Amino acid sequence: MSRVGHLPVEIPEKIEVTVEDNVVTIKGPKGELSQEINEHLDISLEDNTITINRSTNSRDDKCVHGLSRSLVINMIEGVINGFEKKLELNGVGYRVQKQGSNLELKVGYSHPVVIEPAEGIELNVEGNDKIIVSGIDKQKVGETAANIRAVRPPEPYNGKGIKYIDEHISRKEGKTG
The missing domain is CATH 3.90.930.12 (Ribosomal protein L6)
Structure with a gap:
């Protein structure tokens, strides 16, 4: 069970996030980054928070759950501070x-x-x-x-x-x- 993957990601004020077909695109003051997330994960964007949930409990899905959240956080940190x-x-x-x-x-x-x-x-x-x-x-x-x-x-x-x-x-x- 991923303890990191279940935590919601807060979106700062300066950031613009779009999610289309499991591709997360983040725009900020320093630039724009996009990352494709595993198709077995569900990404939802609600009220300045991003939550990533997995549809199955297979071993592969558990492995990429926390990784996907960390990738999104690193993208947000990168477009703000670098x-x-x-x-x-x-x-x-x-x-x-x-x-x-x-x-x-x-x-x-x-x-x-x-x-x-x-x-x-x-x-x-x-x-x-x-x-x-x-x-x-x-x-x-x-x-x-x-x-x-x-x-x-x-x-x-x-x-x-x-x-x-x-x-x-x-x-x-x-x-x-």
């Missing part, structure tokens, strides 16, 4: 530059790595070692940040690489001998 992830480069000579809307990473390879943002994603640079990925779609922001981190993941011996600002790297000792 999401952002911050990354940091650690290493001698590691730096990042912004070229138009793209990022150019110099992280120890023989060539610079160019990252192009997905649609709706904005990449910003603070100094020459911090990257801010921002947008209204939580999934795209997280995926873009993960792709940037995957260019040079942090290694445990020296701590060099690209990491999230709040990420802790467990350090290992080198060989003794």
Whole structure:
């Protein structure tokens, strides 16, 4: 039983929500997002609240019930405030530059790595070692940040690489001998 899925979602004043054929579209001050919800779930819009109910108690329907509610809440949060992830480069000579809307990473390879943002994603640079990925779609922001981190993941011996600002790297000792 999904405890999260049964809770109603409050719609703030600035938000416009439409539901058509299990596609939820949310418009807000920062943009517009739409998400297709499982056809076994019933979405009802009443008096500034969205409720999601499931028609059957099958295992698959129970699995997507809470997920669907979380997706709707994330869409509302995204069109109001947006999401952002911050990354940091650690290493001698590691730096990042912004070229138009793209990022150019110099992280120890023989060539610079160019990252192009997905649609709706904005990449910003603070100094020459911090990257801010921002947008209204939580999934795209997280995926873009993960792709940037995957260019040079942090290694445990020296701590060099690209990491999230709040990420802790467990350090290992080198060989003794």
